[in-house]
Amino acid sequence: MSDFETVAASELHTATRGPAGEPDAPGQPHTMESKPRSATADAWRELRRKPLFWAATLVALVAVVMAAFPSLFTSADPESCALSRRLAGPSAVAIFGYDVQGCDVFAQAVYGTKNSLLIGVFAALLAGLIALLFGVTAGYFGRWWDAIVSRVIDIVLGLPLLLAGIVFMQRVTNAGGGPTIRIIALIFILGLLGWTTAARVMRSSVITAKQQDYVQAARMLGASPGRIMARHILPNAIAPFIVIITMALGSFIAAEATLSFLGVGLVPPSQSWGVEISEARLYMREDFVPLAVPATFLALTVLAFIILGDTIREAFDPKLR
Amino acid sequence: MFRYLVRRLLQMILVFVATTFIVYALMYWTSVDPVQALAGERPVNPTQKAQLITEYGLDQPFIVRYWNYLTGLLQGNFGKSLTGRSINEIIAESLPVTAQLAVIAILTTIVVGVTAGIIAAIRRGGIFDNSTLVFTLIIIGIPVVVLAPVAQLLFTIKLPWFPTTAKEGSLYSYLLPGIILGALSVATAMRLTRASFTENMRSDYVRTARSKGLPKRRIVGVHILRNSLIPIVTFLGVELGALMAGAIVTEGVFNVNGVGFQLSRALRTEDAPLVVGLVSVLVIIFLVANLIVDLLYAVLDPRIRYE
Numbered sequence: 001m002s003d004f005e006t007v008a009a010s011e012l013h014t015a016t017r018g019p020a021g022e023p024d025a026p027g028q029p030h031t032m033e034s035k036p037r038s039a040t041a042d043a044w045r046e047l048r049r050k051p052l053f054w055a056a057t058l059v060a061l062v063a064v065v066m067a068a069f070p071s072l073f074t075s076a077d078p079e080s081c082a083l084s085r086r087l088a089g090p091s092a093v094a095i096f097g098y099d100v101q102g103c104d105v106f107a108q109a110v111y112g113t114k115n116s117l118l119i120g121v122f123a124a125l126l127a128g129l130i131a132l133l134f135g136v137t138a139g140y141f142g143r144w145w146d147a148i149v150s151r152v153i154d155i156v157l158g159l160p161l162l163l164a165g166i167v168f169m170q171r172v173t174n175a176g177g178g179p180t181i182r183i184i185a186l187i188f189i190l191g192l193l194g195w196t197t198a199a200r201v202m203r204s205s206v207i208t209a210k211q212q213d214y215v216q217a218a219r220m221l222g223a224s225p226g227r228i229m230a231r232h233i234l235p236n237a238i239a240p241f242i243v244i245i246t247m248a249l250g251s252f253i254a255a256e257a258t259l260s261f262l263g264v265g266l267v268p269p270s271q272s273w274g275v276e277i278s279e280a281r282l283y284m285r286e287d288f289v290p291l292a293v294p295a296t297f298l299a300l301t302v303l304a305f306i307i308l309g310d311t312i313r314e315a316f317d318p319k320l321r
Numbered sequence: 322m323f324r325y326l327v328r329r330l331l332q333m334i335l336v337f338v339a340t341t342f343i344v345y346a347l348m349y350w351t352s353v354d355p356v357q358a359l360a361g362e363r364p365v366n367p368t369q370k371a372q373l374i375t376e377y378g379l380d381q382p383f384i385v386r387y388w389n390y391l392t393g394l395l396q397g398n399f400g401k402s403l404t405g406r407s408i409n410e411i412i413a414e415s416l417p418v419t420a421q422l423a424v425i426a427i428l429t430t431i432v433v434g435v436t437a438g439i440i441a442a443i444r445r446g447g448i449f450d451n452s453t454l455v456f457t458l459i460i461i462g463i464p465v466v467v468l469a470p471v472a473q474l475l476f477t478i479k480l481p482w483f484p485t486t487a488k489e490g491s492l493y494s495y496l497l498p499g500i501i502l503g504a505l506s507v508a509t510a511m512r513l514t515r516a517s518f519t520e521n522m523r524s525d526y527v528r529t530a531r532s533k534g535l536p537k538r539r540i541v542g543v544h545i546l547r548n549s550l551i552p553i554v555t556f557l558g559v560e561l562g563a564l565m566a567g568a569i570v571t572e573g574v575f576n577v578n579g580v581g582f583q584l585s586r587a588l589r590t591e592d593a594p595l596v597v598g599l600v601s602v603l604v605i606i607f608l609v610a611n612l613i614v615d616l617l618y619a620v621l622d623p624r625i626r627y628e
Contacts, residue, residue: 160607163603167344167347167588250462258466262573274466292471303461
């Protein structure tokens with residue numbers, strides 16, 4: 001995930017900055033040369049004028065609101081299903097019609113957002129936390145601790161995420177885990193397997209930052225390792241980390257859908273996009289709308305987070321300006 | 322070179338032992354009795370049960386069993402699945418199928434991804450460049466669980482160009498699952514090629530070559546391409562592991578009898594020895610691919626020396 005260095009939309013959009021471009025709006029003082037801007041402010045200026053960034057933010061926000069308040073988007077109950085409505089076409093009540101069980105396709109997809117997003121967000125937080133802890137300490141202390149962490153990363157990388165996820169989740173199934181346990185298990189599995197890339201990035205940026213003069217100065221002034229790491233190294237190494245975690249969030253949502261699709265992630269009656277796709281696939285010859293709706297929701301959400309990460313990375317990368 | 326190779330091999334052995342140990346422990350640390358799983362719902366005859374337990378070594382402590390498994394592996398013996406079939410036989414049957422899919426996928430990645438990346442880099446900012454960038458972004462965002470069923474729906478049912486499910490031995494029917502498997506890495510490969518090509522196009526040696534009056538084809542095909550290949554080769558090596566995992570979904574959707582298909586079936590039927598065997602093979606492939614990639618660096622770039 002981390003490897004694709006893209007030179008995407010930045011050139012695309014700098015050209016579109018016409019006379020109507022908003023950076024120097026009337027009434028706003030022209031601060032460009034008067035004060036040196038920080039890297040974050042610079043990146044924010046860059047980000048602000050990209051339509052792609054705003055589109056991705058919008059989709060991500062809609063997904064979050066949908067997860068928190070699904071009833072805002074649909075008044076139908078996703079669990080009220082009637083076989084008499086089997087595969088009924090779109091109507092004013094159900095805009096995408098009904099699936100093979102007679103459940104509202106749109107309502108199911110809306111209510112599926114919660115589990116998919118919940119797992120993605122918490123798995124990304126967990127992965128980020130582990131990556132931060134191991135990456136920063138390995139980079140800062142080096143020596144034997146670095147050697148151990150690097151070997152652990154090698155081992156975890158040796159287990160493909162999906163493969164290990166299937167084996168782990170099969171164990172949870174055997175142990176008879178209920179819906180809540182499955183969600184927690186998915187969060188832990190994805191988090192515990194998905195932290196390696198971020199940790200590597202963190203480690204190398206800490207190693208670079210460690211050599212800087214201001215870190216040496218802080219050390220000579222007697223700052224403790226904890227303070228140096230938190231106050232001096234971390235703020236300067238955090239940008240690539242945020243990018244990777246944002247993208248990991250997208251790929252975790254995709255991984256949850258894949259595991260559910262294979263029947264080892266969430267299982268019905270739990271709702272998630274993966275579950276819906278896997279059920280709708282069985283009768284897609286008859287009616288493909290029940291497959292297309294959750295598939296679109298899933299693809300849009302994953303895309304939004306990946307684009308978000310991509311545009312933030314471009315904004316932070318001065319080489320691409 | 323030799324020292325580097327030894328160090329890498331030692332590292333590989335560590336990773337291999339640790340990953341197989343994790344999978345082995347997971348498969349046997351389970352509430353389900355493997356003998357009962359084999360018999361299904363039927364009650365098991367105690368004599369039979371005792372015989373099976375000794376046959377599969379289930380009465381020995383865990384570490385001993387793992388040790389026996391490892392030594393068996395070193396002799397090229399993956400053991401026996403719970404159905405009594407030799408795992409070597411199952412692997413020999415399903416691995417070539419997955420390998421065919423993987424070859425189609427990698428070829429798709431190289432032919433489409435790398436070529437498109439090069440064209441995009443040469444014509445930077447043009448229509449081709451911008452449209453492929455948007456297109457690849459969309460492809461990266463679509464998970465294989467969406468791509469595989471939707472492609473099956475579009476290209477086998479709505480437009481019957483390809484068979485819906487793969488037939489044994491028919492390379493044509495493997496084409497669509499293979500392309501889908503490769504589609505995800507096409508996007509990444511294209512962006513990677515474009516980025517590294519663009520960077521190298523600005524370098525001094527390209528300017529020198531150009532001012533010497535070399536034809537453009539030679540500059541692009543020999544000078545830039547070779548120098549841009551390193552990140553692409555790295556990506557392809559790492560991607561092989563992801564490909565094997567992605568094969569589980571693609572093979573399931575298109576009913577291809579490959580490693581992924583066998584693996585999901587073995588998981589459903591609780592066939593622990595078969596799961597461990599198949600995962601071991603996949604991990605070995607992944608590790609060897611990464612080793613080859615590391616060694617290829619020196620071939621591609623003679624400036625890289627291993628100490």
